[in-house]
Amino acid sequence: MAIGLAITNLDEFTYGKSPKPIKCGRGVEIGNGRVIPEINFTLPPIDINPETWPEVLRQYSEMITGICERAVALGSSGILVEVETLPPMTVNPSWGVEVSRLVADKLDYYYEKRQLHSAFRLTPNDTREHQRPPRMRSGMYWDGMKEFFERSGEAGADLISIESTGGKEINDIALMDADVHALVFALGIIAPRDMEFLWREIVDSCKRNNVIPAGDSACGFANTAMVLAEQRMLPRVFAALVRIASVPRSLVAFEQGAVGPSKDCAYEGPYIKAITGSPISMEGRTAACAHFSSVGNISQAVCDCWSNESVQNVRLLSGYAPTVSMEQLEYDCRLLNVASQTPEDGRKMRDWLVASDSSHDPQAYVLRPDVVMRISKTMIEEDTPYLRVRAGLRCGLAEIRSAISANQLTLPVTEMKWMDRLYRQIDSLPNDETEFIEMMLPKLADAPWIPSEYGF
Amino acid sequence: MAIGLAITNLDEFTYGKSPKPIKCGRGVEIGNGRVIPEINFTLPPIDINPETWPEVLRQYSEMITGICERAVALGSSGILVEVETLPPMTVNPSWGVEVSRLVADKLDYYYEKRQLHSAFRLTPNDTREHQRPPRMRSGMYWDGMKEFFERSGEAGADLISIESTGGKEINDIALMDADVHALVFALGIIAPRDMEFLWREIVDSCKRNNVIPAGDSACGFANTAMVLAEQRMLPRVFAALVRIASVPRSLVAFEQGAVGPSKDCAYEGPYIKAITGSPISMEGRTAACAHFSSVGNISQAVCDCWSNESVQNVRLLSGYAPTVSMEQLEYDCRLLNVASQTPEDGRKMRDWLVASDSSHDPQAYVLRPDVVMRISKTMIEEDTPYLRVRAGLRCGLAEIRSAISANQLTLPVTEMKWMDRLYRQIDSLPNDETEFIEMMLPKLADAPWIPSEYGF
Amino acid sequence: MTDLQPLYEAILEGDAATAKATVQEALIESIDPQELLDKFMIPAMDEVGRRFETNEYFVPELLISARAMKGALELIRPKLADKGAKPIAKVVIGTVKGDLHDIGKNLVAAMLEGGGFEVIDLKVDVSPEQFVQTAKEQGAQIIAMSALLTTTMPGMKATVDAVNNAGLHDKVKIMIGGAPVTQRYADEIGADGFSENASAAVRLARQLVGAE
Amino acid sequence: MTDLQPLYEAILEGDAATAKATVQEALIESIDPQELLDKFMIPAMDEVGRRFETNEYFVPELLISARAMKGALELIRPKLADKGAKPIAKVVIGTVKGDLHDIGKNLVAAMLEGGGFEVIDLKVDVSPEQFVQTAKEQGAQIIAMSALLTTTMPGMKATVDAVNNAGLHDKVKIMIGGAPVTQRYADEIGADGFSENASAAVRLARQLVGAE
Numbered sequence A, B: 001m002a003i004g005l006a007i008t009n010l011d012e013f014t015y016g017k018s019p020k021p022i023k024c025g026r027g028v029e030i031g032n033g034r035v036i037p038e039i040n041f042t043l044p045p046i047d048i049n050p051e052t053w054p055e056v057l058r059q060y061s062e063m064i065t066g067i068c069e070r071a072v073a074l075g076s077s078g079i080l081v082e083v084e085t086l087p088p089m090t091v092n093p094s095w096g097v098e099v100s101r102l103v104a105d106k107l108d109y110y111y112e113k114r115q116l117h118s119a120f121r122l123t124p125n126d127t128r129e130h131q132r133p134p135r136m137r138s139g140m141y142w143d144g145m146k147e148f149f150e151r152s153g154e155a156g157a158d159l160i161s162i163e164s165t166g167g168k169e170i171n172d173i174a175l176m177d178a179d180v181h182a183l184v185f186a187l188g189i190i191a192p193r194d195m196e197f198l199w200r201e202i203v204d205s206c207k208r209n210n211v212i213p214a215g216d217s218a219c220g221f222a223n224t225a226m227v228l229a230e231q232r233m234l235p236r237v238f239a240a241l242v243r244i245a246s247v248p249r250s251l252v253a254f255e256q257g258a259v260g261p262s263k264d265c266a267y268e269g270p271y272i273k274a275i276t277g278s279p280i281s282m283e284g285r286t287a288a289c290a291h292f293s294s295v296g297n298i299s300q301a302v303c304d305c306w307s308n309e310s311v312q313n314v315r316l317l318s319g320y321a322p323t324v325s326m327e328q329l330e331y332d333c334r335l336l337n338v339a340s341q342t343p344e345d346g347r348k349m350r351d352w353l354v355a356s357d358s359s360h361d362p363q364a365y366v367l368r369p370d371v372v373m374r375i376s377k378t379m380i381e382e383d384t385p386y387l388r389v390r391a392g393l394r395c396g397l398a399e400i401r402s403a404i405s406a407n408q409l410t411l412p413v414t415e416m417k418w419m420d421r422l423y424r425q426i427d428s429l430p431n432d433e434t435e436f437i438e439m440m441l442p443k444l445a446d447a448p449w450i451p452s453e454y455g456f
Numbered sequence C, D: 001m002t003d004l005q006p007l008y009e010a011i012l013e014g015d016a017a018t019a020k021a022t023v024q025e026a027l028i029e030s031i032d033p034q035e036l037l038d039k040f041m042i043p044a045m046d047e048v049g050r051r052f053e054t055n056e057y058f059v060p061e062l063l064i065s066a067r068a069m070k071g072a073l074e075l076i077r078p079k080l081a082d083k084g085a086k087p088i089a090k091v092v093i094g095t096v097k098g099d100l101h102d103i104g105k106n107l108v109a110a111m112l113e114g115g116g117f118e119v120i121d122l123k124v125d126v127s128p129e130q131f132v133q134t135a136k137e138q139g140a141q142i143i144a145m146s147a148l149l150t151t152t153m154p155g156m157k158a159t160v161d162a163v164n165n166a167g168l169h170d171k172v173k174i175m176i177g178g179a180p181v182t183q184r185y186a187d188e189i190g191a192d193g194f195s196e197n198a199s200a201a202v203r204l205a206r207q208l209v210g211a212e
């Protein structure tokens, strides 16, 4: 059963506004006209154990205090704060809850005393990949995750996200070999199965705890490809296709009940926004502290929250790095929000953000709002994740190819031969999903995964 | 003798373009249509001595290599690289020359092998303040500076700048007490005298060495006030006046032959550009790594180079901080340059940058291009730095006052009482410079300065 | 009898002339100087501190009040019994060797004085030996150092080491500050405290000498 | 006589079938296997390495060539005299305890193999004891560790310490890598080398065993 795009008019596909805005936390509205800064932060190198725990708490307190003080000083109209826990805090949820609670309490304090509007996104880890092959539906890692989800209310979360990893064990292989078939198996077959299992659990837990299920990120899949492409390990055009292939998988969270904002590092966000109408968080030039990219500006074009991805609590000349990020994000949002005071001007700004990056790199090109809408449309005309991935890859590669012909995109000479290689691989994907699965299972017999964990 | 503004039409007062563009270095043009990133970097905490010297060189090499690689990867059309030496490198110019040469050689390499356009701004320190009271015109510190200027060609510099400190010993006192008279004595009387002496020397040296004399920064005066205001130690409205008062002093460099680009941390740059027509470098949100500010966007409105001020070579999640800054600056410049493809659009972007900050803080308000032009005009109608400072302060405070009345600027309640205090102090400045000097000399009899070093 | 409320107001507003005049009148009328101090002057400075902490007052206002307080204090000090008139503690302060950036140090010095400390200001570019010798000679309870440059920070460690080697660290607490300085750095080099800014420095100094 | 240029091309293009077929034909014609290796196979892999270094080749191309090389090598190894056929050195590789991020480690492992090293891959979450024991048992010359998380980095130091305590550090060089790892960290914990990325890792490994 085909569904339609939530955003059908390119003029209405812009930053700060989404068809399904969200109210959350302490007076924050996302997707309702203004872009909100989303600030992330993490510990510098430190071993997490009972002995270092007081220092861990001190650092979180230092970080969130610096952030709130700066947001108040700049007169921010509201911030979204994300804590992505470190794995030991999900394995041992009591640690995760304690850190989260500390942050939530600070946000309460700044709301009451300094009128700082804020919401709190809590992102537990998908620790299931901490064993090889991963067990997805049972065992101590899954138990820890389930407990943490269940305690998200106690932890003070307003929103829950995750960067889940079901299928990553096959995706890793696909990336090393730039193997489209393995990629499609990972992102079109097994990842969506795990997403369905995982997000049903998360959404149920959110309902019980009055927390908003926000969304997932294909970080471990597509951002790994992006970073490898940035290091010239992988062709950029392949990384662009991995991004597209990750969309149907991330969409499953929304089919299960997630409502956004999609996670910052989910660069598939514009697709999610076009398809579902949910607001999205994005990151770009202000996330250079976390990773380099070729989508520093275009990633901002249709964002609803604007993030720094993650920064460690290291000292810079002015102060601690999280505070520095807070300032940069706030100024970026100010500019976007001033520009969008009329719809025409907002589109002008959006189009400049797009034009400044889109011709440099296929990964940027496939984030062009018009391209996103076209590819999204072909994807959702299909009914299953497998067919959506296949349709998206076909359409995406065709878009890239015609952009190159039209001189709207330049590709390094070294990548040109990849166009044909990738085309051949995509073209040979069968129509029938069962046929594809039967073709792939024997090839992946030695791979480090457990088929039964994905319902095989 | 009154002079006119170089920029008389507000429509032509915008970023990327200045009446007197500069060609320099390896194919770089500044102020000729495109904003250029200016990247700065410095050492993390390290003691500089003969033993650590190899490590110092390794770090500079690491920093400039990371920067150039990233600039190439992003397809930058050209970068300006600043090395602001650390004081031991000016005291011992051979060290400074060695570090500079290393950077210049790397830039040559990347120009030849990777076609990266670049220019190199060398900024020796004003080490004269390393003794109290400072000796401005003789002694080992001055000798070291002179030698370094003279060896700037050998060091590979394309441009020379400095953040000179003549008069800072009195300005420091003025800041602590928010004392307008002491401020005017520092910035209107003695600082200009030192600027004339210093910049005659620099310009002569540049001529002999075929290096461009770029400009000075009132960093030690006005940025100190800005940082103290940011820490709520000083009223913002006072810091805004310090900024205005610093203009006539920095102008002296241009009267002596400097041609720009003015230094990044010289937030008086827009005034310099309006008055002289020389291109300017500015810094804002991308300089949050160096200091926080309330002018993160508006500072960009009429810039020709866009800078990160300074960042230490510390490791972030993605890579080293200087490389991170390079990426952020390049994306910012991309956006500005895409937006300015028509003059109307460039002005639109400029006006958004202005509007996003100007109502939040008087320090931002006095960087509004129209305000800059009006204040600049009243200043240059006067003939001497003293009278220019007085005229600028009067006009600046009147601008702030009427902006508050017109609800174009909000001032914290705690600062309102300062409006009158500052007005009374400014109003009591005599017409006659000699009278002012005679009034001030006895008051400053115990201050840590040597009047004869300023020609008294 | 003199109305003493103006004394409180004068210190709060930084009006040194009125503060001194009021004190002098009160002394002529033989009002107990201890009462002047406890009921008006110290409460006024407490209120100044509170306003500064809550960002109602800026540094210039704090300094001018501190000067009015100092002027008034000089008048009553000779008449006072021991109690309450002594400074909380003696602080030797300066920027470390090689560092000439003193504006932060000056702020801290002024605020410590306003907060009731006796401050011995060694100014800038102070060697470890100078810190140690002065602290010893003056019987100081605190050494306060600042550095603005990362390149001069090692001077802090050198000073801590010198204090340790002189066997002085059981009598003197060491506090440090300045833009590049961190709590971690303080811990690393064995300093007793770090403060992020000038107002926190007074609180820290009080804690270090057990006055809070 | 078989034209051997296709062997060079096959390895360069990663065409394992052609590479093996050509080698088999050549062996039937009794062509000296050492000549196959020296004149065609090694030059082909050198060219692959050059192309990778200059960004003409990506990882997938490098891996596929390395596999073609490996396939061809397996055919001639039994026929070869000692010289040239032995791996440059044995490397024990893995991600450190607690760290499950192995894509970088896998890249390094593959590139080391392509570069002529014998790689013993302990996979992920490897304890210091496992590293030490395997290196000892296998007579490895290099231990290579990666960590992607700052929280697992201490596992590197623990492994270096374990190697030292086992008295093994004179026989085994230790190299480390991963996003948060730096040269300074390597120096600090006493590792012998750090590499910023997978291609630099092969060069580093060669340097560490004196093969370059």
Ligand SMILES: [Zn+2]
Binding pocket: A163, A217, A219, A220, A223, A265
């Ligand atoms: Zn992520």
Ligand SMILES: [Zn+2]
Binding pocket: B163, B217, B219, B220, B223, B265, B266
């Ligand atoms: Zn400066």
Ligand SMILES: [Zn+2]
Binding pocket: B040, B084, B264, B265, B309, B310
């Ligand atoms: Zn600078």
